[in-house]
Amino acid sequence: MRAALIGAGQIAREHLACLQQLPAVELAAVCDLSPAVAEATAERFGVRSWFTDHRTMLREIQPDVVHVTTPPTSHFRLGMDSLEAGAHVIVEKPATSTLDELTVMAGRARELGRALVEDHNLLFNRAPREIRRLIRSGDFGAVIHVEVMVCLDILGPDGFADPNTPHPSLSLDGGAIADFLPHLASLAYSFVGPHKSAHAVWTKRRSSVLPYDEFRAVVNAERGTAALGFSGSSQPDGFWLRVYGERMQATANLYQTRLTLDGPRPGPSQLRPFLNGLAEGSAVIGAALDGLRSRFGSGPRNYEGLWELLAATYRALGDGSPLPVAAEQVLAVNRLVAALKPAGTTP
Amino acid sequence: MRTLVTGANGFLGRYVVSGLLARGHDVRALVRPTAQLEHLEWPASVEIFRADLRSTRELERAFDGIDVLVHLAAGMSAREDLMFAVTVSGTERILDAMARTSCRTLVLASSFSVYDWSAIDGTLDESSPIEPVPEIYERDGYAIAKSWQERITRRMAEAHGWDLTVLRPGFIWGRGHTYLAALGLGVGNLHVVIGPLSRIPITYVENCADLFVLAATDPRARGETFNVVDGEGKRVWTYLNAYRRGTGDRRLRIPLPYSLAFSFVRLAYATFLRGGTKLPHILVPCRFEARHKPLRYSNRRAREILGWRPPLSFAESWSRAYG
Numbered sequence: 077m078r079a080a081l082i083g084a085g086q087i088a089r090e091h092l093a094c095l096q097q098l099p100a101v102e103l104a105a106v107c108d109l110s111p112a113v114a115e116a117t118a119e120r121f122g123v124r125s126w127f128t129d130h131r132t133m134l135r136e137i138q139p140d141v142v143h144v145t146t147p148p149t150s151h152f153r154l155g156m157d158s159l160e161a162g163a164h165v166i167v168e169k170p171a172t173s174t175l176d177e178l179t180v181m182a183g184r185a186r187e188l189g190r191a192l193v194e195d196h197n198l199l200f201n202r203a204p205r206e207i208r209r210l211i212r213s214g215d216f217g218a219v220i221h222v223e224v225m226v227c228l229d230i231l232g233p234d235g236f237a238d239p240n241t242p243h244p245s246l247s248l249d250g251g252a253i254a255d256f257l258p259h260l261a262s263l264a265y266s267f268v269g270p271h272k273s274a275h276a277v278w279t280k281r282r283s284s285v286l287p288y289d290e291f292r293a294v295v296n297a298e299r300g301t302a303a304l305g306f307s308g309s310s311q312p313d314g315f316w317l318r319v320y321g322e323r324m325q326a327t328a329n330l331y332q333t334r335l336t337l338d339g340p341r342p343g344p345s346q347l348r349p350f351l352n353g354l355a356e357g358s359a360v361i362g363a364a365l366d367g368l369r370s371r372f373g374s375g376p377r378n379y380e381g382l383w384e385l386l387a388a389t390y391r392a393l394g395d396g397s398p399l400p401v402a403a404e405q406v407l408a409v410n411r412l413v414a415a416l417k418p419a420g421t422t423p
Numbered sequence: 424m425r426t427l428v429t430g431a432n433g434f435l436g437r438y439v440v441s442g443l444l445a446r447g448h449d450v451r452a453l454v455r456p457t458a459q460l461e462h463l464e465w466p467a468s469v470e471i472f473r474a475d476l477r478s479t480r481e482l483e484r485a486f487d488g489i490d491v492l493v494h495l496a497a498g499m500s501a502r503e504d505l506m507f508a509v510t511v512s513g514t515e516r517i518l519d520a521m522a523r524t525s526c527r528t529l530v531l532a533s534s535f536s537v538y539d540w541s542a543i544d545g546t547l548d549e550s551s552p553i554e555p556v557p558e559i560y561e562r563d564g565y566a567i568a569k570s571w572q573e574r575i576t577r578r579m580a581e582a583h584g585w586d587l588t589v590l591r592p593g594f595i596w597g598r599g600h601t602y603l604a605a606l607g608l609g610v611g612n613l614h615v616v617i618g619p620l621s622r623i624p625i626t627y628v629e630n631c632a633d634l635f636v637l638a639a640t641d642p643r644a645r646g647e648t649f650n651v652v653d654g655e656g657k658r659v660w661t662y663l664n665a666y667r668r669g670t671g672d673r674r675l676r677i678p679l680p681y682s683l684a685f686s687f688v689r690l691a692y693a694t695f696l697r698g699g700t701k702l703p704h705i706l707v708p709c710r711f712e713a714r715h716k717p718l719r720y721s722n723r724r725a726r727e728i729l730g731w732r733p734p735l736s737f738a739e740s741w742s743r744a745y746g
Binding site: 085086089110111112113116119120234235239240241242377 | 455456457475477478500502503504505507508511512514515556557560567571575701
């Protein structure tokens with residue numbers, strides 16, 4: 077399959093590094109408004125051609141799949157143009173700035189028989205996959221509640237809070253935190269299904285160009301409840317996922333490979349806290365070693381989920397099997413994202 | 424002569440501005456929108472143009488009445504993509520703007536990091552090879568960005584018939600910037616000194632700025648490339664002694680011969696680290712060489728063509744950096 081990519085920034089490198097490893101994919105073109113960025117990216121990843129105008133690229137290359145990895149406010153226009161050019165679209169999160177745009181784009185994809193996949197990469201990290209496996213096997217029991225809490229320093233001067241050049245995500249409702257909502261919403265959707273109602277609280281702790289730097293939400297969903305959060309002040313950085321089941325509880329840090337499970341174990345029940353402690357300790361040590369290995373090795377590092385998702389997407393596009401992130405999931409996740417947005421409130 | 428200086432309030436830029444003013448030239452200082460300038464105590468004659476090279480539109484207004492661009496601005500982020508965006512895309516945008524004006528002369532601050540350190544033995548000078556493709560992508564984000572910055576600047580200069588002077592400084596040091604990556608690495612109370620007898624290509628910031636001012640104002644510099652070093656390079660141990668005297672650093676020094684350290688890095692990389700995508704710089708052989716390889720350095724070209732001598736000796740520089 078001929079793949080093309082629009083927007084050669086940081087996340088684009090992860091897409092390209094993965095695509096380089098997929099045997100059935102030809103890296104046909106990369107496009108960026110900056111000629112130097114486009115050319116350097118093409119040179120570095122062995123991409124055959126580079127462009128600064130996406131329409132020229134779509135016309136000349138006629139790619140089978142287009143990866144849209146630009147800032148979110150341009151996703152709708154680039155995604156629509158790519159669909160009209162006959163390509164499947166894999167778009168970085170958030171797929172569009174608004175739910176209305178996404179509804180239009182998903183509708184057009186359906187009419188044209190093309191796939192529209194939003195990057196819900198964290199669902200494909202090892203820990204969420206393992207938890208889902210335990211749920212399917214029945215060992216975990218039904219999920220009662222899921223908590224997702226992201227702690228990330230977004231207030232540093234050369235990232236989201238750069239006072240000299242406004243970060244593109246600041247044009248989203250919710251600012252920089254809105255950039256992460258699809259992660260939170262996709263994990264909630266994955267474990268407790270489509271939401272029925274949601275209540276969010278947006279606040280600002282520190283002075284910066286960001287409209288908000290703290291976010292909490294409670295979600296009532298079809299199969300359980302979710303508590304979602306983002307903190308720009310809590311350190312160290314972490315992406316905490318906690319899933320409460322009828323028979324087990326799972327805790328993972330998705331910025332690492334750490335997954336600990338608390339549940340029934342063979343032996344006397346009085347020893348259960350001790351045995352759980354041993355198991356937890358060994359899981360933490362294992363994750364620390366994994367982290368070290370991934371730092372010194374090649375491969376996806378923190379983006380293992382993205383690599384897994386892209387490989388599964390290309391497999392599905394090739395053999396017609398179901399996509400790992402279906403259009404219905406993209407819409408449901410973004411309905412929750414829309415419900416969590418702070419529109420109409422002030423910090 | 425009227426000069427536009429980008430990165431004018433940076434570590435090097437502030438001395439370049441002072442040097443230009445001292446020689447009677449007019450200066451327009453391009454600084455970022457939120458830059459604090461009060462402490463620089465620039466005279467009112469310095470025009471301030473606030474812009475971010477990544478995003479400000481209508482950069483050509485910065486060139487009104489300008490004869491020479493001295494382009495010093497570069498990214499210093501830990502994130503490689505941001506470093507590239509600021510250094511390379513920023514250069515693209517300022518040069519695109521320049522192409523729409525009558526300014527025809529520019530001086531670019533490149534870097535020693537563009538050289539192919541693995542291929543050079545003996546003396547590194549302006550005739551030494553630069554890092555080729557694809558090897559450049561093994562290097563750190565700073566080297567990649569500076570290589571691309573020089574690449575696109577040369578292309579633009581050729582396409583528009585501009586007079587381009589490229590200056591490649593070694594390690595620039597001065598007050599507040601005295602610790603250099605070439606000195607090794609600290610581990611708690613220990614300081615592992617790699618290659619204590621290797622020379623470091625250093626230039627004291629005021630000496631470096633002096634050559635930038637000369638390059639901007641002397642027609643003999645047009646079309647030339649100059650390495651900026653204060654001499655053949657100070658030995659690591661000597662520089663470190665001066666650093667310890669100036670800062671009071673009392674960590675225990677563990678000298679590690681270059682050949683021994685490099686053999687270990689090469690062996691480790693060849694056996695189990697190759698392909699590692701996020702290795703510390705010191706464990707990637709080409710990055711290790713770019714910091715520690717024992718070479719000699721020369722400013723002969725600047726001496727012969729421009730008659731340049733670093734104005735300040737090492738002792739005088741030390742007094743200004745630590746005094």
